[in-house]
Amino acid sequence: MRQAINNWQLDQKADLSKQPKPQYRSAFRILGSYAKPHRRTFGLVFICTLIAIAAELLQPYLVKIVIDDNLMAGKNDYGGLLAVSALYLGLSLLALLFTYLQNNLLQYAGQSIVARIRKQLFQHITGLSMSYFDKTPSGSLITYVSSDTEALNQFFNQVLLSILRDGMTLLFILFMMFQLDAELGAYCLILLPVIAIIAAAFRSFMRNTYQMARTRLSRLVAFVAENLSGMNLIQIFHQEREQGKQFKERNQSYFQANIREIRTNVLFNRSFDILSNLSIAFVTWIGGRAVIGETMEFGVLYAFITYIRQFFQPINTITQQWNMLQSATVAVNRIWGIFDLRPEVSDSKEAGGGDLPLEAVKGSIDFNRITFAYESGTPVIKGLDLHIGPGELIGVVGTTGAGKSSLISLLCRFYDVQEGSILIDGHDIRDLQQAKLHRIVGLVQQEPYLYAGSIIDNVRMFDLSISREKVVEACQFVGADMLIRQMKDGYDTRLSERGSGLSAGERQLLSFARIIVFQPRILILDEATANLDSHTEQLIQQALGVVSEGRTTIVIAHRLSTIMQADRILVMRHGEIAEEGTHEELIALQGYYEELFSHSQGQLGRTMTL
Ligand SMILES: Nc1ncnc2c1ncn2[C@@H]1O[C@H](COP(=O)(O)OP(=O)(O)OP(=O)(O)O)[C@@H](O)[C@H]1O
Helix, strand or coil, rough: CCCCHHHHHHHHHHCCCCEEEEECHHHHHHHHHHHHHHHHHHHHHHHHHHHHHHHHHHHHHHHHHHHHHHHHHCCCHHHHHHHHHHHHHHHHHHHHHHHHHHHHHHHHHHHHHHHHHHCCCCHHCCCHHHHHHHHCCCCHHHHHHHHHHHHHHHHHHHHHHHHHHHHHHHHHHHHHHHCCCCHHHHHHHHHHHHHHHHHHHEEEEEEEHHHHHHHHHHHHHHHHHHHHHHHHHHHHHHCCCHHHHHHHCCCCCHHHHHHHHHHHHHHHHHHHHHHHHHHHHHHHHCCCCCCCCCCCHHHHHHHHHHHHHHHHHHHHHHHHHHHHHHHHHHHHHHHHHHCCCCCCCCCCCCCCCCCCCCCCCCCCCCEEEEECCCCCCCCCEEEEEEECCCEEEEEECCCCCCCCHHHHHHHHHCCCEEEEEEEECCCEHHHHHCCCCCCCCECCCCCCCCCCHHHHHHHHHCCCCHHHHHHHHHHHHHHHHHHHHHHCCCHHCCEEEEHHHHHHHHHHHHHHHHHHHHCCCCEECCCCCCCHHHHHHHHHHHHHHCCCCCCCCEEECCHHHHHCCCCCEEEEECCCCEEEEEHHHHHCCCCHHHHHHHHHHHHHHHHHHH
């Protein structure tokens, strides 16, 4: 929950309106390297486009031949007419076939590239250190993985297609115009600077409206994502109305940006239509006079007018793609900004731990005068010195914010210490491969995370090398077997995301079974029994008694009853160990622990009286 609120606050602070400047060269170089393996496909796409465009643009020329060489020449050749009509139809079918092929090939290559980038991005993000997730709003991460890769998708779907197809169409039309009548073609060339001026004038306006719409959409998505993850908080604090109001504001501002974008587009399209009609009128006037003066054939004028009609469409489409090209470039730059991030915690080159085979781990832990701060200057753990023997059961208690969970995060190497070192069996954990470390140290947290999938897969964490029998055994061990068997599909019952169909206690039982399956040498329970009812807690306590046998176990608990049997209890305060000893020793000490204990006894008494 704290993470959700943290993310929500970060999202609020994040200035989404600040769009990075697109860097076209690097973006194209990157996309080029991804496109390289598909160069044969792109070659085929080029050939298909060429054939499709040629087939399409030869059609007006065929009509010109019929008009000038048959009808106007007074031949009235029915056979010739039929042959040209058949050829016209044939060209249409050819254009259709090759457009289809071109589209499919380009989509296939484009989609493969985007799917590859999306997969690599997700893998890269999951490999980043916890400190990155502390600082990055989850809304931004969703944007990277969904919207930015979607922008790349559109690049291949629309931008590249348009540049290829419309660019080639434009060149082909110009060629045909000059073939038909060089003088009239030259007149039409005068139009190009006018078109360029209009397009340039609209470009920055369209870019602004487009970016505004995108920014507002990102805000809306981030807002919805955070609201969904913190829904229970919203309902508990009856914030539905307030959140609804905020949503309405964001929704309205996105609506307005969309309307503005649509208006700009309509204005741009209509300007082009006017320019197109003006050109047709101009060509009709000049060409018509030439036809009357018999310096031009009628068919040439017909073909010319048809080409000039088709001339504006590709220019319009290419200009429209500008925004998409820009946002794809920004997306590529942003995605590669993430790829450039190196995890703060990473396996060192020498990391191997080959000399620490899993089976030989005894489980001693040494925290050697460690200091750690999430934000430099404000250490949450200060010069802590703690040595835990193999197989010891350690209980950790302390005030809220004392640094208990941080200590565990350091042992799991979610973060690295700034001073001192942490050793397992004498090996600095920074010299161990993280994968190995996480097989040695097993962590059960207060909020167990379950994935969308079957119960069996959740317990064995999708590791198919772990047999069904082993999973069932682990579930029997923690007392979850009965419960699972009562479910509709037993062990194959599918859980929804985060296991939301189960109670907190049931989710916790499954996460206990998960830990048992993986048999870590060091077991950590961070407030793991806080959500359980007393019956389930008893089940877990019994299981824990057996699991912790011969295994180093650290139990963080607010409820003292959970850790009273520990070999040693640590009392933490302000990032330091304030008291240390067995339950009896600490009671005799008459310190903070004794105070906590008397308090809990008092509460127990009161509960019993009630
Ligand atoms: N990701 C984080 N980024 C910045 N500060 C953090 C982060 N996590 C914890 N802290 C801060 O570090 C300090 C120690 O937190 P920690 O969670 O270790 O305490 P704790 O003893 O486990 O508390 P609790 O019993 O409430 O779980 C607190 O002041 C907390 O606000």
